[in-house]
Amino acid sequence: MKKNFVWYGVFFAIAIIYPHFVDPSWVDIGTTFALYSVVALSQDIVLGKAGMFDMGHATFFGIGAYTAAILNTTYNIPIMYTIPIAIALSALFGIIISWPIIHLRGDYLLVATIGFNIIFYQALQNNVFGLTGGPNGIFGIGTPVIFGINIASQKAIYYFAWFILLITMLIIYNIDKSKLGRAFHYLRESEVAAESFGVNKRFYKVLAFALGAGLASLAGVIFAVQYAAVSPQTFNFTQSVLFFTIVIVGGPSSIPGILLGTFVMFVVPQFFREFATARYFVFGIAMILTMILRPQGICPARFGKLPKYIFKES
Amino acid sequence: MLLQLNNVLKTFGGIVAINNLNFEIKENQIVGLIGPNGAGKTTVFNCITGIYKPDKGSVYFNGKDITGLKPHIISKLGIARTFQNIRLFPSMSVAENIMAGRHAKCRQTWFDSLIRTPKYFRDEKENWLKVKYFIGLLNLSEYTSAIVGSLPYGIQRKIEIARALASEPKLLILDEPAAGLNNKETQELVDLIYQIKDMGITILLIEHDMDMMMSLAEYIIVMNFGEKIAEGIPKDIQSNPQVIEAYLGSE
Numbered sequence: 020m021k022k023n024f025v026w027y028g029v030f031f032a033i034a035i036i037y038p039h040f041v042d043p044s045w046v047d048i049g050t051t052f053a054l055y056s057v058v059a060l061s062q063d064i065v066l067g068k069a070g071m072f073d074m075g076h077a078t079f080f081g082i083g084a085y086t087a088a089i090l091n092t093t094y095n096i097p098i099m100y101t102i103p104i105a106i107a108l109s110a111l112f113g114i115i116i117s118w119p120i121i122h123l124r125g126d127y128l129l130v131a132t133i134g135f136n137i138i139f140y141q142a143l144q145n146n147v148f149g150l151t152g153g154p155n156g157i158f159g160i161g162t163p164v165i166f167g168i169n170i171a172s173q174k175a176i177y178y179f180a181w182f183i184l185l186i187t188m189l190i191i192y193n194i195d196k197s198k199l200g201r202a203f204h205y206l207r208e209s210e211v212a213a214e215s216f217g218v219n220k221r222f223y224k225v226l227a228f229a230l231g232a233g234l235a236s237l238a239g240v241i242f243a244v245q246y247a248a249v250s251p252q253t254f255n256f257t258q259s260v261l262f263f264t265i266v267i268v269g270g271p272s273s274i275p276g277i278l279l280g281t282f283v284m285f286v287v288p289q290f291f292r293e294f295a296t297a298r299y300f301v302f303g304i305a306m307i308l309t310m311i312l313r314p315q316g317i318c319p320a321r322f323g324k325l326p327k328y329i330f331k332e333s
Numbered sequence: 334m335l336l337q338l339n340n341v342l343k344t345f346g347g348i349v350a351i352n353n354l355n356f357e358i359k360e361n362q363i364v365g366l367i368g369p370n371g372a373g374k375t376t377v378f379n380c381i382t383g384i385y386k387p388d389k390g391s392v393y394f395n396g397k398d399i400t401g402l403k404p405h406i407i408s409k410l411g412i413a414r415t416f417q418n419i420r421l422f423p424s425m426s427v428a429e430n431i432m433a434g435r436h437a438k439c440r441q442t443w444f445d446s447l448i449r450t451p452k453y454f455r456d457e458k459e460n461w462l463k464v465k466y467f468i469g470l471l472n473l474s475e476y477t478s479a480i481v482g483s484l485p486y487g488i489q490r491k492i493e494i495a496r497a498l499a500s501e502p503k504l505l506i507l508d509e510p511a512a513g514l515n516n517k518e519t520q521e522l523v524d525l526i527y528q529i530k531d532m533g534i535t536i537l538l539i540e541h542d543m544d545m546m547m548s549l550a551e552y553i554i555v556m557n558f559g560e561k562i563a564e565g566i567p568k569d570i571q572s573n574p575q576v577i578e579a580y581l582g583s584e
Contacts, residue, residue, distance in 0.1 A: 190447060197446030197453065198439045205433050208422035214404040215382060215414055216500060217437030226443060323426030323478035328458070329465045330477065 026275070027188075034181050038174050046173050048289050050245050053180040054238045056281045057187045059265040060274070061234035064191070066263065067271030067320070068200060069227035070207025071121075072129035075136035076262045078116075079232040081254030082109040083239020085143065088157040088249045089150050098163040098244055105240050106233045113232025114225055121224045136256050143251035156250030160243050170244075180241050187234055188274055194230075195272070203227055204272070204322075261285070268309045270316030279317050334393075335360045335504060335535050336381070341390035343376055350376040352559040354390070358504075358552075363526065363536045365550030365567075367543070369579055373559040374539045375417055378506055382414050383407040395503065409437045413502035415493040417509050417539075423482030427473055428464050430481050430492055434499025435460040464499060471495045471525070487518045498529065505529060507538040511545060523549055547571060555579065 034053075038046045062076040086105040090096040096104075120131045146153035162171040163179065170179050194200040202223045205213035214220050243249045261284060269280020283305050291298035309317060336358040343351040351373045358364050366374050379385040381392055383404035391400040399407050413434065422430050441456040468474055471491050476484060481492060490510060497505055507526075511519045519542065526536060526549060540546045546553065547567045555563040555570060557579040563570060570576055 193447055193449055197449075197457070198436065198441050199443045199446035201429065201432060202436065204425060204429075205422055205436070208424060209420045211384065211404075212416070212420040212422065213433065215384070215408055215420075216433045216496065217405045217408040218433075219403075219405045320424075322424060322429060323480060325426065325428050325478055326457070326461050329428060329461055329468075 023275075030278070031181070031185065035178075038177050043173055046177050047245070048286060050173075050177045050180045051242075052281060052286055053177075053184040054242050054245070055262075055265070055285050056278055057184055057238035058235045059262050059269070059277045059281050060187050060191050061231045061238070062262045063231075063266045063272060063277055064194065064203070064234070065227045065231040066266050067273070067277075068194070068203035068207065069224055070203075071224060071227065072125055072263075073132045073228070073231070074129045074263050075132035075134075075139075075256070075259050076231065076235055077254045077256070077258035078136050078139040079109045079113060079235035080239045080242070080258070080262075081139060081143065081249075081251075082112055082232070083236030084243040084249045084254070085151060085157070085239075086236070087240040087243045088160050091161050092157055092159055093150065098161055098240065099165065102163075102237065102240050105236045109236030109239075110229040110233035113228040113230075117225050117228035121221055121228075133256060133259070136259050140251055140255045143254065151251075154251060156248060158248045160247045160249070162244055162247075176241070176245050180245070183237060183241055187237075190234070191274055199223075199226075264306055266316075268306060268316060270319040272320035273316065273318050276316050276318035276320070283317070334358070335395060336537070337393040338377075338381070339391045339393070341377075341380055341387045341392065343373075343380055343385060343387050349559050351380065351387075354556075354559070354561055356554050356561060356564060358535060358537060360503075361530065361533055361535055362551050363530055363538070363549055365546045365553040366537065366539050366556065367541075367546060367553060368556035368562075371558075372556040374556055375508060376559075377556070378414065378508055378537075378539070381407075382412060382506065405437075408500065411501075411503035412506065413497035413500045413504070414506040415490075415497055415508055415510060417512070419486075419489050419493055421481045421489060421492060421496075424480060426478045426480055427476045427484075427492055428461070428468065428478060431464045431467055431496045431499050432460065434467075434496040435463055437500060438463075467495045467499045470498070486513050487515070490514065490518075490522075494525065498534075502534060504535045504537065507536065507540075509539050509541060511540055511542050519545060 037049055058080050065071050065073040083105040086108055087098060087101040090101045090104060091098055116135050120128060123131055143151045144154055162169055170176055202218045205218055206220060206223060210220060265280040265284045266277060268284060270276025284302060288298040288301045291301060334357050338354055338356050341351055341354045354377065366377065368374055376385065380387050383402050386401040391398055394410055394412060399410065439456055439460050441453045445453040468477055471494065473491060473495060476488060481489065511522055514522060523545060530536060550567060553564065553567055553570045554561060555576050562575050562579060563573045
């Protein structure tokens with residue numbers, strides 16, 4: 020466990036010095052990496068921990084981005100205030116969306132969540148209620164101001180995104196090491212056994228969606244700030260596939276696995292940018308190779324890390 | 334009366350799995366449920382624990398009507414079980430599996446879990462120590478952090494019982510606990526069941542090992558084709574012509 024903390028220390032130390040050594044386009048990639056990691060970690064609550072095939076997670080990412088964009092540009096609400104609103108709204112959506120489909124198994128749930136993602140995308144495209152700006156999206160989103168400091172520069176937004184990633188990782192770590200995370204894991208491993216020992220299936224499954232949706236939405240707000248704009252394409256079904264694959268390729272329910280997954284699926288293709296869209300070959304090849312060579316993910320979850328006092332002779 | 338089944342009927346698409354079943358279980362007894370394959374024994378267990386909802390009739394536990402309640406609610410009232418085909422959480426460790434039994438006893442809310450309130454720390458420690466106690470009770474200490482899926486069958490059976498005991502139930506339901514165990518393991522199991530009884534827990538078990546059942550159970554209920562054909566103390570059951578016929582066939 021101590022060794023893990025050293026690794027995380029190194030990881031964040033590199034993240035802190037990184038933007039001073041690369042050109043601006045790579046700073047942007049670093050920011051998006053942090054935000055995509057947050058979304059992937061939030062997807063993992065539903066997919067990796069609770070074992071539900073949610074293939075529409077970009078919906079919640081989008082709800083966050085659009086909530087911030089609409090509230091900020093149309094109603095002039097400062098970005099910082101839009102954050103709690105976006106989280107609450109998305110979590111509420113997660114509850115409403117998942118409630119009627121929560122009993123569906125595996126592939127059935129997957130298809131239903133794709134359906135929600137398509138409806139969401141079409142709603143954005145068609146400028147529902149005249150709020151979403153149609154296919155062009157919304158421009159001119161402001162920047163957050165914290166304690167009088169305006170987070171406006173590219174580097175400031177980068178650090179803000181990484182701070183959000185740190186908070187997310189702490190939350191995920193806490194989930195893993197608690198009754199909450201164990202209940203998710205029990206449900207994934209055997210629903211009948213979990214229920215027979217008092218796990219309220221519906222409550223925990225809906226809660227997984229609510230938490231996942233809330234966290235994805237938080238990332239969405241910062242994503243809207245990073246590009247000062249939002250458009251529907253960023254939140255379509257293909258994006259959901261990306262988040263889904265990050266979890267499966269990286270390692271379900273594993274924080275290092277998901278960070279690695281985001282790196283492989285999002286950052287690595289950027290190295291091949293001169294090949295234009297051909298760079299997505301990497302994306303496809305990584306998916307196929309991992310599933311053949313390491314079907315449990317690059318860095319799968321490890322169980323059995325128990326509190327020390329359990330081993331002490333008494 | 335700890336458990337009471339009144340005229341329970343359960344059908345699956347026209348096939349009657351349990352027909353008008355009545356029986357009662359007194360507190361702190363070891364009760365056996367026997368019958369040929371397909372007699373509906375496991376269906377009875379599933380109706381008691383809420384996995385199935387009876388079509389007709391009622392189930393009372395500790396004076397409370399539990400008919401048709403969800404399994405997680407019935408579990409909280411004090412019924413724990415093991416499964417005929419082991420249902421553990423295979424990729425998790427032994428301790429984490431047994432911790433499942435503590436789920437209903439853990440007092441932390443999901444919010445305590447998320448932000449680690451003082452209540453979270455107290456609750457975790459209290460329940461992990463309980464887990465440790467039950468690991469010790471079943472001599473599983475050497476496997477504490479081992480991943481369950483890779484352990485031998487006999488050990489997995491023990492883990493299932495440990496998980497059930499960890500929930501500190503009033504009634505423990507064992508579905509063929511000796512299946513797949515060797516003689517030595519079966520003897521250990523018999524000793525364990527007596528030990529559990531001494532803890533004040535009532536035990537209801539299905540078992541095919543007739544010798545074990547006759548020596549272990551204080552009271553036996555016999556089923557065939559979804560109906561109760563006999564009940565009584567082992568000595569009477571052994572000489573009951575209907576039971577002999579069900580098991581050996583009529584001449």
